[in-house]
Amino acid sequence: MSNMLRARRRLDLLQVVLFAAVLLVVVADAGVTSQYRRKLEATVEMPLDADVFRVPPGYNAPQQVHITLGDQEGTAMIVSWVTANELGSSTVMYSEASPDPEKMELRAEGTHTRYDYFNYTSGFIHHCTLTNLKHSTKYYYAMGFGHTVRSFCFTTPPMPGPDVPFKFGLIGDLGQTFDSNTTLSHYEANGGDAVLYVGDLSYADNHPLHDNTRWDSWARFVERSAAHQPWVWTAGNHELDLAPELGENVPFKPFAHRYPTPFWYSVRVASAHVVVLASYSAYGKYTAQWEWLRAELARVDRAATPWLIVLVHSPWYSSNGYHYMEGETMRVQFERWIVAAKADLVVAGHVHAYERSHRVSNVAYDIINARCTPVRTRDAPVYVTVGDGGNIEGIADNFTQPQPSYSAFREASFGHATLEIRNRTHAYYAWHRNQDGAKVVADGVWLTNRYWMPTDDDIN
Numbered sequence: 121m122s123n124m125l126r127a128r129r130r131l132d133l134l135q136v137v138l139f140a141a142v143l144l145v146v147v148a149d150a151g152v153t154s155q156y157r158r159k160l161e162a163t164v165e166m167p168l169d170a171d172v173f174r175v176p177p178g179y180n181a182p183q184q185v186h187i188t189l190g191d192q193e194g195t196a197m198i199v200s201w202v203t204a205n206e207l208g209s210s211t212v213m214y215s216e217a218s219p220d221p222e223k224m225e226l227r228a229e230g231t232h233t234r235y236d237y238f239n240y241t242s243g244f245i246h247h248c249t250l251t252n253l254k255h256s257t258k259y260y261y262a263m264g265f266g267h268t269v270r271s272f273c274f275t276t277p278p279m280p281g282p283d284v285p286f287k288f289g290l291i292g293d294l295g296q297t298f299d300s301n302t303t304l305s306h307y308e309a310n311g312g313d314a315v316l317y318v319g320d321l322s323y324a325d326n327h328p329l330h331d332n333t334r335w336d337s338w339a340r341f342v343e344r345s346a347a348h349q350p351w352v353w354t355a356g357n358h359e360l361d362l363a364p365e366l367g368e369n370v371p372f373k374p375f376a377h378r379y380p381t382p383f384w385y386s387v388r389v390a391s392a393h394v395v396v397l398a399s400y401s402a403y404g405k406y407t408a409q410w411e412w413l414r415a416e417l418a419r420v421d422r423a424a425t426p427w428l429i430v431l432v433h434s435p436w437y438s439s440n441g442y443h444y445m446e447g448e449t450m451r452v453q454f455e456r457w458i459v460a461a462k463a464d465l466v467v468a469g470h471v472h473a474y475e476r477s478h479r480v481s482n483v484a485y486d487i488i489n490a491r492c493t494p495v496r497t498r499d500a501p502v503y504v505t506v507g508d509g510g511n512i513e514g515i516a517d518n519f520t521q522p523q524p525s526y527s528a529f530r531e532a533s534f535g536h537a538t539l540e541i542r543n544r545t546h547a548y549y550a551w552h553r554n555q556d557g558a559k560v561v562a563d564g565v566w567l568t569n570r571y572w573m574p575t576d577d578d579i580n
Contacts, residue, residue: 151478151523154531154562156553163514165297172301172344173337178268180205182246184339185263186346187274188353188379189387190249194277197250197350198380199230201263202243202336207232212248214261221262221269226250235377238366240332247380255279272347277314277389282426283543286390287311290504290537292318292433292469293356295511296338299534302554303510304345307536309558314349314389316539318469319356319399319433323511324374330361335374353381354396356433356469371400384409386416391541393425399433399470403453413454417461422571426544428463430501435468437477437494437503439527442516443470456483462499462570465539465549469507472516474537474551475530476563477503478578494526498574502528502549502567510534510554528578529563545573 166172176183182201190196199212210230213221230248234241246263253259256278262271278284289312294300307315322338324331345351359375361368372383383398395416403409420428434447436455447468458466459481479502480494507516517532535553542548551563568577 151525151527152529153519153523154529154533156531156533156555156562163297163299163510163512165295165512166301168337172341175204175340176268176270180208180264181268182264182270183343184336185270185272185343186339187350188381189277189350189389190251192386192388193280194255194387194389195251195253197253197274197276199248199250199261199263200378200380201246202339203246203264203267204243207244208267209263209265210246210248211265212250212261212263213265214250214259216254216257216259219260219271219273221265221271224260224262233377235373237332237361237368237374238329238363242332242374242377243336245377274348274350275313277350280388280390280425282391282424284390285540285542286392287313287538287540288392289315290318290467290506290539291315291509293320293472293507293511294342294509295320295323296334296341297510297512299510299554300341301510303534303536304342306552306554306558308345310538310552312349312538315345315351316394316429316431316467317351317353318431318467318506319354320358320469320507320511321356321375323358323513325358325361325363326512329366330363330368332374335378339378352387352394352396352431353379354431354433354469355383355398355400357400360400384412388425391425391544392427392429393420394429394431396431397450397454399447399450403450405453410453413457417457420461422462426569426572427465427541427547428461428570429539430458430463430466432466432468434470435503435505436466437480437526438468438471438475438505439520439524439530440471440473440475440505440516441518441520442472444520446470451482455481459483459497459500462574463501464547464567464570466501466503468503468505469509471505471507472511472513473505473519473530473532474508474535474553474563475505476528476551476565477526478528480526498576499570501570502578504537504549504551506535506537506551508534509536531562535562545569
């Protein structure tokens with residue numbers, strides 16, 4: 121009897137240990153819905169006389185200056201600005217050696233455009249491409265010659281290569297509220313090298329008659345960053361500005377005049393290959409975007425640029441009731457390709473809250489097999505939603521319950537994220553909420569590269 125008793129006790133102890141081990145795995149794998157509660161206050165737009173919207177002094181002074189990458193390799197930069205009083209010059213002078221516009225020895229000639237939108241006529245919008253730039257080089261540049269000259273500087277990205285470090289800011293749905301200003305200030309304090317912007321810029325369309333002066337104020341607001349480092353643009357739904365009731369039947373009119381990038385395109389920056397997709401342009405089979413993405417993914421060289429990052433506006437995985445499943449048709453169309461390509465990260469906006477997923481895919485389903493639940497997959501990317509920039513529409517505090525198994529962390533707060541690539545195998549991803557100190561990490565995880573080191577990395 122004593123032997124049987126001892127055997128039974130050992131069996132009971134083994135069952136307890138096994139239960140504890142299972143419980144530990146379940147708890148470790150469970151997602152987190154943050155219990156942080158921000159102050160219950162309205163999201164308020166900054167007044168138009170705020171200093172962040174200030175028009176620069178001087179007659180016809182260039183304003184709304186911003187830059188973006190002008191080629192896929194980082195050796196060209198597109199400089200854009202607006203002159204309000206008259207056309208003026210579209211010339212940009214630039215130099216490695218001197219910040220003095222009179223001593224800048226390099227010259228580029230740009231173009232200009234204007235547009236009318238209902239009762240608004242834009243200023244003169246200039247775009248000028250600086251070419252044959254050296255990598256990792258600081259350039260001074262100036263424009264406004266003949267009237268009021270303004271000068272700025274930027275540093276070109278390093279030459280693409282597998283172990284080249286680089287830090288991206290990840291921002292979306294910024295708008296121009298007091299919260300927006302906090303988001304931008306915190307990003308500046310965190311010191312990124314370029315911004316991957318996932319759509320919804322000015323929210324001009326939230327104002328009566330799609331008040332396009334809000335496009336002007338927004339561009340003056342972000343100039344303090346966008347004139348000094350490239351912002352890679354993604355078009356969102358608030359860039360559509362389609363208003364047949366106002367006689368405005370051309371989609372993306374203000375955005376397309378002001379921001380001279382394609383709607384879908386790619387850039388190679390340091391050790392990253394960044395693919396930008398257009399959630400509000402046709403992407404069905406055989407469309408131009410579908411054909412382009414199929415060819416582009418075949419061109420990705422993970423030996424040269426190990427990190428594959430995809431930007432969209434409407435999320436493919438989101439457990440928030442706000443804009444729920446609006447990105448589903450694009451996910452169905454492209455997720456299989458993205459998983460096959462072993463993309464590392466998909467960044468979205470649109471939903472005004474923060475969320476990060478585990479590495480999951482939902483590509484096994486067909487119309488008869490009922491396998492429609494996302495599953496953990498090492499080849500899949502992490503999906504993050506950073507539509508939490510601070511816009512006038514406010515926080516999306518409408519997460520579904522219970523938290524789905526694919527969701528790793530979610531919180532209804534404003535903020536921004538950064539992705540700091542260290543080498544071909546490791547990158548540190550961090551999300552910063554606005555209510556914390558600028559450098560405080562509210563959600564962070566070390567990511568390992570899907571091509572070079574596909575480990576289980578998606579638990580913080």
